[in-house]
Amino acid sequence: MKLGMPGMVLRSAAKKPATRRFPAEIRPAYSATRGHVAMDIAKCNFCTLCQLRCPTGAIVVNKQEKTWQIDRMRCILCTACVGACTRKCPTMETSYAPPVGERRESLVRFTQAAVPGTSPAGEAGRA
């Protein structure tokens, strides 16, 4: 049966919206969602295995300075670093990393020990 324009408008008004009202309504992530690589720097021994396995060169490990850096714009979320690390330091999180406005903000450095000019253990922020 043909509804005509008024009928179609009424039918659409009575229906649930086809899309979510983002950002008020956010779809929960799936358990396998690849959001971003997180790092537990406290467990790292700076063996550089993750750096060697990373296909895009997104990871830079510095054993002397005890730093581990990831370039989130280079990272393709392949999980190779997660699989390579025997200490389970990098993990794949389901949440997405916050957006950045400048290229250099995509470099995130983690520092294990308090080295002059750096932050103590944890995500030290943009490199």
Ligand code: SF4
């Ligand atoms: S994160 Fe794991 S694989 Fe990478 S340097 Fe640290 S201990 Fe080695």
Ligand code: SF4
């Ligand atoms: S997830 Fe893949 S691309 Fe991203 S840092 Fe790890 S190895 Fe590199």
